[in-house]
Amino acid sequence: MTATSTKPKYEIKDLSLAATGRQRIEWAGREMPVLRQIRDRFAQEKPLAGIRLVACCHVTTETAHLAIALKAGGADAILIASNPLSTQDDVAASLVADHDIPVFAIKGEDNETYHRHVQIALDHRPNVIIDDGSDVVATLIQQRQHQIADIIGTTEETTTGIVRLKAMFRDGVLTFPAMNVNDADTKHFFDNRYGTGQSTLDGIIRATNLLLAGKTAVVAGYGWCGKGTALRARGMGANVIVTEIDPIRAIEAVMDGFRVMPMSEAAPEGDLFITVTGNKHVIRAEHFAAMKDGAIICNSGHFDIEIDLKSLGATATEVKQVRNFTQEYRMPNGKSVVVLGEGRLINLAAAEGHPSAVMDMSFANQALACEYLVKNKGSLEPGIHSIPTEVDREIARLKLQAMGINIDTLTAEQEEYINSWTAGT
The missing domain is CATH 3.40.50.720 (NAD(P)-binding Rossmann-like Domain)
Structure with a gap:
C-alpha cells in the first residue's frame, strides 16, 4: 500500500496490520530497558533536533524501538528495509499509523523495489545514515556525490557492512566519519554470539x-x-x-x-x-x-x-x-x-530475528552513535571510528542495572595499585 501523493509518505504491505504490530512492539519493549532509558533522555534533551536521518535496517519489533527513540530525540527519520525478507509487515504498519514514521519496506519485496527504496531514502537528503550492509552509503558514493556534503556521518552494525566501509576507505571514497557499531563490545559479544x-x-x-x-x-x-x-x-x-x-x-x-x-x-x-x-x-x-x-x-x-x-x-x-x-x-x-x-x-x-534483550544493547549503541556523530560534527576525521569505551561501558552498566545485578568496584588501594608502576608484589 502506498500513500497517495506526488511523493509517497510510506510504502508498506497493509496499514490495517497496525494493531497487531503495536502489540508485538510493546511486548519487545519489556526486554529493552536500556534503549527505553535512552529514549526518555532523548525526549527531554532532543540531541538530534533538525537532523535528517535514514535508517536502513531489518524492520522488526526491536528496530521499531530504535526508530521511536530517534524520533523522540528530534530526528526527522525514515526507515527502509535492509533485506527483502526481514521486514515484519505489522511492525511497519504500526510505525506508520501509531508513530507517524515513514516506512518503505514490504516483506518479500523484489530487488527492484528494494533499490527504489534506497533511492527514496537518499531523496530525504540525510545528514546521518544508519546502515545494515552499507548499501545506502555505497549508493550515495556511487550515484549521489553531490549529497555527500550533507552527511555528518554513518553508523554500521553488520560485519559485512564494516568490510565494505573499510574497502571504501582504502579506495579513498569514504570522505566522512563512520561509526563501527558492529565491533562495540556490547554489540558483538552479545548480539553476534x-x-x-x-x-x-x-x-x-x-x-x-x-x-x-x-x-x-x-x-x-x-x-x-x-x-x-x-x-x-x-x-x-x-x-x-x-x-x-x-x-x-x-x-x-x-x-x-x-x-x-x-x-x-x-x-x-x-x-x-x-x-x-x-x-x-x-x-x-x-x-x-x-x-x-x-x-x-x-x-x-x-x-x-x-x-x-x-x-x-x-x-x-x-x-x-x-x-x-x-x-x-x-x-x-x-x-x-x-x-x-x-x-x-x-x-x-523464517523467524523473528534476535531476541529483544540483546538488540536492546545493539540499538542503544546505534542511538548513542548517532548522538555522538552529531555532537562531534566537524571534529571527526573521515574513516571508521570505534564506539567510545565510556559509551560501551555505560550501556553495559545500564543493562546490569536493569537486570538487578550488582558488581564490585575498586577500593582506593586497588585503584592506586593498578595505576602505579612502583608498587611491587
Missing part, C-alpha cells in the same frame, strides 16, 4: 521442524556469529564441524572442541550447513555435488551471496517449494539439496 546463535537455530527449526540432536551441522565461519551458532547447535545435540580461512580462529574452534576442516571435506559429511562469513560463494557448485541426499543449506550472514544459488539453480533439474521458506533443488544425480529462506538471513526470513 547469543543473538545470532539462538535466532539462527530458531529460523532453521521453524522452517524445517528438524531434530538437531545427532545431526552433523557444518558452520562456515568462526567469528562471533559462528561461535554463537556452533555453541547453540552443539547445545541441541548436533555434531558440529567448523570451516575457516583464518588460522587463529580455526585453532580457537579446535580448542573449543569442534572439528575443523575445509568445506570440500565437510560437504559429504554435513546434514545441515550454516554460513556466517560475510563473504561470497562459501558454498558453491563442487560442494553441492558432494553433499548427501537431502542436505539442508542456509545462511545467517547479511547478504544471500554466501551460497552460490545461481550455480545451484543452473544445475538443478527441478526446484520446488516443500515448506514455507524451504526449497528443494533436485540434482542430475538424483539427490536433492534443500535451501532455506532463499539463502537470505534465515533468522529473519
Whole structure:
C-alpha cells in the first residue's frame, strides 16, 4: 500500500496490520530497558533536533524501538528495509499509523523495489545514515556525490557492512566519519554470539521442524556469529564441524572442541550447513555435488551471496517449494539439496530475528552513535571510528542495572595499585 501523493509518505504491505504490530512492539519493549532509558533522555534533551536521518535496517519489533527513540530525540527519520525478507509487515504498519514514521519496506519485496527504496531514502537528503550492509552509503558514493556534503556521518552494525566501509576507505571514497557499531563490545559479544546463535537455530527449526540432536551441522565461519551458532547447535545435540580461512580462529574452534576442516571435506559429511562469513560463494557448485541426499543449506550472514544459488539453480533439474521458506533443488544425480529462506538471513526470513534483550544493547549503541556523530560534527576525521569505551561501558552498566545485578568496584588501594608502576608484589 502506498500513500497517495506526488511523493509517497510510506510504502508498506497493509496499514490495517497496525494493531497487531503495536502489540508485538510493546511486548519487545519489556526486554529493552536500556534503549527505553535512552529514549526518555532523548525526549527531554532532543540531541538530534533538525537532523535528517535514514535508517536502513531489518524492520522488526526491536528496530521499531530504535526508530521511536530517534524520533523522540528530534530526528526527522525514515526507515527502509535492509533485506527483502526481514521486514515484519505489522511492525511497519504500526510505525506508520501509531508513530507517524515513514516506512518503505514490504516483506518479500523484489530487488527492484528494494533499490527504489534506497533511492527514496537518499531523496530525504540525510545528514546521518544508519546502515545494515552499507548499501545506502555505497549508493550515495556511487550515484549521489553531490549529497555527500550533507552527511555528518554513518553508523554500521553488520560485519559485512564494516568490510565494505573499510574497502571504501582504502579506495579513498569514504570522505566522512563512520561509526563501527558492529565491533562495540556490547554489540558483538552479545548480539553476534547469543543473538545470532539462538535466532539462527530458531529460523532453521521453524522452517524445517528438524531434530538437531545427532545431526552433523557444518558452520562456515568462526567469528562471533559462528561461535554463537556452533555453541547453540552443539547445545541441541548436533555434531558440529567448523570451516575457516583464518588460522587463529580455526585453532580457537579446535580448542573449543569442534572439528575443523575445509568445506570440500565437510560437504559429504554435513546434514545441515550454516554460513556466517560475510563473504561470497562459501558454498558453491563442487560442494553441492558432494553433499548427501537431502542436505539442508542456509545462511545467517547479511547478504544471500554466501551460497552460490545461481550455480545451484543452473544445475538443478527441478526446484520446488516443500515448506514455507524451504526449497528443494533436485540434482542430475538424483539427490536433492534443500535451501532455506532463499539463502537470505534465515533468522529473519523464517523467524523473528534476535531476541529483544540483546538488540536492546545493539540499538542503544546505534542511538548513542548517532548522538555522538552529531555532537562531534566537524571534529571527526573521515574513516571508521570505534564506539567510545565510556559509551560501551555505560550501556553495559545500564543493562546490569536493569537486570538487578550488582558488581564490585575498586577500593582506593586497588585503584592506586593498578595505576602505579612502583608498587611491587
